[in-house]
Amino acid sequence: MILNIRFTQASFGKKILYTFFQLLLVTYAVAVLYPVLNMFVSSFKSTREIFLNPFSLPTEWRFENYAKVWKSGGFGIYFLNSIIITSISIAMVILFGSMAANGVSRYTYKMRLVVYLAFLSGIVLPLKAAIIPLFLLMRNLHLTNSRLGLILIFTAMGLPSTVFILAGFMRGIPKELEYAARIDGCNDLMIYRHVIMPLSMSSITLVTIYNIVPIWNDFFFPLVFISSENKRTLPLGVASFFGQYQIAWDLIFAALSIAIIPMIIIYVFMSKYFIKGMTAGAVKG
Amino acid sequence: MQSTLHKPAFNKYRFLWVLFFVMPGLIIVSVVIIYPLFASLLNSLYSWNGFERQAFVGLENFKSLFTKFPYNQRVPNALMNNLKWFFSAMLIQNVFGLLFGYLLSRNIKGHEIYKRLFFMPVLLPIIAVGFLWKLYYNPQFGMFTKIFELLGLARYSQAWLGNAETATYAIIIMNIWRWIGFPTLVFLAALDNIPEDCLESAHLDGASEWKIFSKISFPLIIPSIMVITVLTLIGSINVFEQVYSMAGLDGSPNYATDTLGTLFYRTAFGSQASTIPVVSIGSALSVIIYFLCLIFSVASIVFFQSKEVEL
Incomplete structure (x- = not known):
């Protein structure tokens, strides 16, 4: 590519500029990496050592920090809750979202635009601001302090963008494929299952990642709805743990590592999908 | 309808099929998103006793928001x-984002690594990152304090x-x-x-x-600038976890x-x-938060649409 930044053929002024930019990028890369690295290393130290030698490696790797946080800190339960709640919510978002996108993009009928707009209403307006009526509603349905209640909210939270992205994709699937399937005797459900869904797999992956991150990380709704300790999700668990163990920095660093490191490990292996998925709402094509 | 010629005529139950596909999602969205949106509009026009709705008071609540202590100071x-x-994010985050994006698009050395690295924190839970930075900001033992000491700048810390x-x-810097x-x-x-x-x-x-950047590239990426501006606006109006984790629900000191998000949460739940x-x-x-989101998004879309360039 002719416009790649090249160092060797550049003029002196440009060389200085490129060096400056390269330095900026390297500095920022360190600034991104180091706080996370320091957290992970500190999680194996004792609090005293963290205070005295914040930048050194631990003299003795204290794995028991993790054992404490996982067992008596309750993080084993929080982790499990987060996994259960996130996976069921995502399954529901993908199932109902793809069905709705199919119903909105593959059929023409009078109310189509109204239905589509109903789904889209959740994109611009923040659901957080509707928390009072939502709380009263969930209380009347006896769904406060329940995992099911959270799953319902997360499903609703994920549907608007999912329908938007999937409907955009499904609209482009040629009608002829559908007609051919009909002639072969497929009904609408079979067409959805055996024609539309397999062809939409790439966008389904995208949408899954787009939803999984905010749902896994969400703190606000568990904060409002969950009061029992054994129903806490990971982010809520981190918050309550932080409040309880203010001065035990070793345990806090271990708890934060449990909340942060798994995501990074998955990201290392799937960074391409994450980057594409997370920016899906903001990038065309 | 000439297309019926090609279309197989198996569509007797079309309407039922549409219902079948659309209904589950529509019900969830209506109950969990649309109903609460309208309910909070309505609720704002009534007086309340705890969680019990009382008399209709018109716009009285909005008036109190701007005239009654402590709201007239907090809001x-x-x-x-x-x-x-918003302005810090636009000036620092988005300007540097544009610079970084530009350097990466020109395939500067190491661009693949930078790209993956810079994006990594986006995936992390805000609440955990907030607590982590709170430790780092600690005036006695925090990493930043220690770095200032190492650099011989302790008195500025x-x-x-x-x-x-x-x-x-x-x-904001954490965010x-x-x-x-x-x-x-x-x-x-x-x-x-x-x-x-x-x-x-x-x-x-x-x-x-x-010249290439300012006359060609920049005009062509205005749609993305618009998207980022709108997202920054909505994000800035909805700041909550960041303040909650680092300064508490009361927005200390x-x-x-304090932001609209924390103020709203305190007011609604104590x-x-x-x-x-x-x-x-x-x-x-x-309701004010809704209107801010809506007005600003529409305004910035209209503003940028007039500047959009098509190839």
């Missing part, structure tokens, strides 16, 4: 902080989160660290989408690098870091300092 204070969030002047910015990869990658994708021959012909015609939930005022606040 402007919170709004100011949300503005700080201070309790960044304890000082009302710096607290909001200290939180920029967390989020800068997002605008970077959105701008990168937009810049990569510009047809290469456009840029090459300008280059061969002897246009300077700055002395409400210096906190240690102001214990009783006030649903009437809370609903009025939520």
